[in-house]
Amino acid sequence: MAKTVITIGRQFGSNGREIGKRLAEKLDYKFYDKELLNEAAKASGLSEDLLKNLDERPNKSFLFNLVMDPYSYSFSNTGYQVNLNQQAFQATYDTIKKLAEDSPCIIVGRCADYALRHNPNLLRLFIHAPLDFRIKNVAERFGLSEDKAKTQIGREDKARASYYNYYTSRKWGALETYDVFINSSLMSLDKTVDAIMQYIDGIED
Secondary structure, rough: OOOEEEEEEEOOOOOOOHHHHHHHHHOEEEEEHHHHHHHHHHHHHHHHHHHHOOOOOOOOOOOHHHHHHHHHHHOOOOEEOOOOOHHHHHHHHHHHHHHHHHEEEEOOOOOOOHHHHOOOOOOEEEOOOOOOOOOOOHHHOOOHHHHHHHHHHHHHHHHHHHHHHHHHHOOOOOOOHHEEEEEEOOOOOHHHHHHHHHHHHHHHO
């Protein structure tokens, strides 16, 4: 059976986004990373800037939510309203499910593998790479020193893990959570994409 939806979890600096984008071009699938936030904003009515601010970030403290939106904790006839983080997650979650129903696609991050866990045509990838490879990659991409790149990697990976673990009750990067793990440092981007294509072809035979 064809894998019409592919989700990609990725360590920061592992080229997960670029691999997903090139794979989508080869498969002629739609590609969603940051683009997903625009779709979620249109569907939910929430501000795209708000979604970007909370994107793949762990649930903030009570004080943060109260400052950002004092009405998010106000009492109404239906009880306490859902806080901003939950609203943002729900909007993204619903959008992921709708996009997967609309057409074949590749979705990067944002707990997409969890949102689509009941989809029989789902393939879950996790892109990783050794730390030294990622430090060099991030330093070159953003014009940072290696020390600053290492700090940024730690911050981003921690945020992604906290976000994923909080909303899914699963462990980000755990073996049982994904179908295929790919070390992106072993081959060029194009060869990595070709290897994934071969794997998909093997599944579908």
